[in-house]
Amino acid sequence: MKDKLADIQVLDEDNGNLSQYLPDQVEIEIGDIGKVVHEGLMALGLASGLMVMKSMIDKEVEDIAGPKNAKLSNRKAYRYGTTLGSVTFGSRRIKVDRPRVRSTDNKEEKLKTWPEFN
Numbered sequence: 001m002k003d004k005l006a007d008i009q010v011l012d013e014d015n016g017n018l019s020q021y022l023p024d025q026v027e028i029e030i031g032d033i034g035k036v037v038h039e040g041l042m043a044l045g046l047a048s049g050l051m052v053m054k055s056m057i058d059k060e061v062e063d064i065a066g067p068k069n070a071k072l073s074n075r076k077a078y079r080y081g082t083t084l085g086s087v088t089f090g091s092r093r094i095k096v097d098r099p100r101v102r103s104t105d106n107k108e109e110k111l112k113t114w115p116e117f118n
Contacts, residue, residue, distance in 0.1 A: 021063075021113050023055040046089050050096065053087065056113045061099050064109055077103045087117040 085098035
């Protein structure tokens, strides 16, 4: 399956190629699958999709702000908590926490991956 993921291209006219944020793999605990599989395939797809989305966004945040809790002298941005956001899944809006990143001159950094899920 890893070979198939390498061929996926996530493109946006404004932001260019976002495939750099696709994870090579996402670990799913068997217990987590058991919690949602009885709710049906849609619930399993939602849970898996949210894990992939979180992995992509976390990778971008790390690329911008560096590793979490790292003491970087040349830091250009830092994590600034989260705010409530939502994504569309099927015909429903799902509430999720959206990470925030601010530059060292206190300006909000826009995440390129976030609009792909709205």
